[in-house]
Amino acid sequence: QVQLVEFGGGSGQPGGSLTLSCVASGRSFRSHPMGWFRQAPGKEREFVAAITWSGDSTSYADSVKGRFTISRDAVARNRVSLQMNSLKPDDTAVYYCAARDFQAITPLGPVDYWGQGTQVTVSS
Numbered sequence: 001q002v003q004l005v006e007f008g009g010g011s012g013q014p015g016g017s018l019t020l021s022c023v024a025s026g027r028s029f030r031s032h033p034m035g036w037f038r039q040a041p042g043k044e045r046e047f048v049a050a051i052t053w054s055g056d057s058t059s060y061a062d063s064v065k066g067r068f069t070i071s072r073d074a075v076a077r078n079r080v081s082l083q084m085n086s087l088k089p090d091d092t093a094v095y096y097c098a099a100r101d102f103q104a105i106t107p108l109g110p111v112d113y114w115g116q117g118t119q120v121t122v123s124s
Contacts, residue, residue: 002026002113004097009118012087016122020082022097022115029078035105036070036082038093038120045096047107049082061107063090087122094119 008020020036035050049060049070055077058070069083084091097115098105105111 002099004099004113004115006095006097006115006118009095009120011121011123012084013124014087014089014122016087017083017085018087018120019084020095020097020118020120022080024078024080024097024099024113029099030076032099032101033103033105034072034080034097034099035111036080037096037098037111038091039096039117040090040093043093047105048095050098050105051080052104053077059106084120089122091122092120 003025004022006022012018031053033052036048037045038048039045047061048064049068051058051070051072055072067086072080094117096117098111099113101112
């Protein structure tokens with residue numbers, strides 16, 4: 001059974017940094033694109049960032065471009081991280097790890113696997 005488990009959420013201050021990680025288990029994720037989405041209170045879930053199976057290509061939502069960095073481990077490729085810098089209160093949301101079987105993760109496209117989510121709160 002496929003499982004995506006996120007960890008590293010919590011509270012941060014505006015201008016600060018947090019790092020989220022997600023570990024995939026249950027099958028090999030070496031060839032699976034992975035990414036992050038988030039859902040703020042009262043809003044729909046939105047795309048944050050994605051990375052190809054090889055890790056050589058990434059994409060970001062405009063709202064986080066230049067502040068967030070997605071990466072994945074180069075060996076097992078089953079762990080993806082999201083480095084969040086220059087945090088803003090608008091970054092407050094539940095962050096979800098996502099993966100697809102073969103196709104790339106796109107902002108409005110389908111996702112095959114979801115994590116349970118981890119809360120990130122940015123406030124002073």
